[in-house]
Amino acid sequence: MPAILAKNAGRDAGATHNMPLSDCTACPRLATFLAESRARYPGYFCRPVPAFGDDHPRLLIVGLAPGLHGANRTGRPFTGDHAGVLLYETLHAFGYASRPVSVAADDGLILSGCRISNAVKCVPPENKPETGEIKRCNAYLKEELAALPDATAILALGLVAHKAVLMALGLKLSAYPFAHDAAHVLPDGRRLHDSYHCSRYNTQTRRLTAEMFRAVFQRIQEDSTCP
Ligand code: SF4
Numbered sequence: 001m002p003a004i005l006a007k008n009a010g011r012d013a014g015a016t017h018n019m020p021l022s023d024c025t026a027c028p029r030l031a032t033f034l035a036e037s038r039a040r041y042p043g044y045f046c047r048p049v050p051a052f053g054d055d056h057p058r059l060l061i062v063g064l065a066p067g068l069h070g071a072n073r074t075g076r077p078f079t080g081d082h083a084g085v086l087l088y089e090t091l092h093a094f095g096y097a098s099r100p101v102s103v104a105a106d107d108g109l110i111l112s113g114c115r116i117s118n119a120v121k122c123v124p125p126e127n128k129p130e131t132g133e134i135k136r137c138n139a140y141l142k143e144e145l146a147a148l149p150d151a152t153a154i155l156a157l158g159l160v161a162h163k164a165v166l167m168a169l170g171l172k173l174s175a176y177p178f179a180h181d182a183a184h185v186l187p188d189g190r191r192l193h194d195s196y197h198c199s200r201y202n203t204q205t206r207r208l209t210a211e212m213f214r215a216v217f218q219r220i221q222e223d224s225t226c227p
Helices: 028-040 083-093 131-146 159-169 200-204 210-224
Strands: 059-063 114-118 153-157 183-185 191-195
Touching: 059 131, 059 159, 083 200, 083 210, 131 159, 153 159, 153 210, 159 191, 183 210, 191 210
Parallel strands: 059 114, 059 153, 153 191
Antiparallel strands: 183 191
């Protein structure tokens, strides 16, 4: 198992392909898309986006992938586009975030007790990673999960993130089916919580409301106090 190369907040998550995350080009389609984005948007981050937040979290949140004009622009998960609006507002309401809005990697926002990552670290065209890309990037997520404190809860935002977490832990989807506001007790005792993804589509269609999202976080906090 390759070593994790960097350990600070906002760090590279792992070295699955014998290289730091920031240098990874293991997915040809995504590497090409990043190169095109870099040429088109010279001021954008345009690299694999590392996890952000507390190095010793009580909660790890796993999303899908960077958005083209969000995390891919700013270099911080769920930052700079609509997908992060409800997330950071809710994290602030529950005491995890120092501010309710995340606008840029240097805006001073601090996460306490919480860390945010994605199932796929490079921006995919049309927000749709392919199965092979999810599998390839899963080794990074696996190392992130292995580095967590034992009691850390996991919140998967959407089915793709849910499946990626199970894949990283070697668990079967049939044993832990995805459902909004579900909480699964994993074999190691950790809890995997599910929520619909806080995407623009889901929030604007009210598939996911602020109340529904807050209820998920409420449950996470209540479950974390249970033995
Ligand atoms: S998606 Fe993951 S595995 Fe694929 S190139 Fe990006 S960092 Fe590497």
